[in-house]
Amino acid sequence: MNDKLQELETIYKLINEETRHNSVPDLIDGFKQLQRDKKIMQAYFQLIMDVGHDYDGANDLDHLKRLIDELCRLALSGRDCDDGEAIYANGNKKYNILHEEIKEATQECK
Numbered sequence: 001m002n003d004k005l006q007e008l009e010t011i012y013k014l015i016n017e018e019t020r021h022n023s024v025p026d027l028i029d030g031f032k033q034l035q036r037d038k039k040i041m042q043a044y045f046q047l048i049m050d051v052g053h054d055y056d057g058a059n060d061l062d063h064l065k066r067l068i069d070e071l072c073r074l075a076l077s078g079r080d081c082d083d084g085e086a087i088y089a090n091g092n093k094k095y096n097i098l099h100e101e102i103k104e105a106t107q108e109c110k
Contacts, residue, residue, distance in 0.1 A: 010034060037081040043097040044078025047087070 014027050048071055058067045077085055077097070086094035086102055094102045 036083075040081045040083050040097055041078050044074055047097065048074050048078070 011031060014030055051071060051074065055067050058064055083096045083098060083100070084102065085096060087097045088095040088099065096102055
């Protein structure tokens, strides 16, 4: 099934769920969130494939256990559509799976 057909079916399902979406803006927001979740999952799946293909040096039991743990952690983050976890770093800046900068939460002192 192609992506366009899946998108149309998703829109149709969302429109028919009157109790879930009471207005057009809610419907649009829900669809945008679905699209974002799909991008997040695809990015995690690609990262899992990259890690799985590039595990040079992980040849003893301890390294392989850590590799499996890392792959499981990434799979759970992908399943949960986690875009708050820092996956990439460049200097002091941290980025999520979609390469969006993660702003550090600042605490106000009183």
